Amino acid sequence: MQWYAFHEEPPSSSLFPEGKKKRLMDLFGKWCDEVITLISDTPEDMILQRDIYDRDMIYTWGIGRVTLIGDAAHPMQPNLGQGGCMAIEDCYQLILELDKVAQNGSGDFDVISALRRYEKKRIPRVRVLHTASRLASKLLVNYRPYIEFKFWPLSNLANMKIKHPGIYVARALLKFTFPHFVTWMIAGHGLW
Structure with missing residues (x-):
């Protein structure tokens, strides 16, 4: 564990x-x-x-016959467990694009075009997950489960814990949106 x-x-x-x-x-x-x-x-x-050091995602992954995949292009914090998944999806999309070149032609221009198509197809999905990962990190770092009363007259209630009202709002929002987001995140390539 x-x-x-x-x-x-x-x-x-x-x-x-x-x-x-x-x-x-x-x-x-x-x-x-x-x-x-x-x-x-x-x-x-x-x-x-x-x-863990956070870095912004870059939006130009390649030049000429060179492109980036995985953390080199879009490092993610580990809180959604998607860094390795995104690298695998990158490889899959790159294989699909290069396979088209192998079947239809093999000139330099075709390879370069395939690399740019790979980038163009991957960047939108990765951008969403990179943003979600960063947001989750910020939420985790700033999470406070209870409201602390340190002002009069409630300061005498030091042992009383009251859940932060934001927890209820977040719970209601996540109840409806999170299952759809997780399905999209896990299903990956098929839904994109």
């Missing part, structure tokens, strides 16, 4: 004198019991820190 958490920090902030587990509990210890249990039950030496 693998679990991961996002927290925005400056690069190279990997020194945690009290340990990574303590750092995670400081960050996520007020979340639900399941999160606390995951952190508590994970051995310290099994907790890995992997810095």
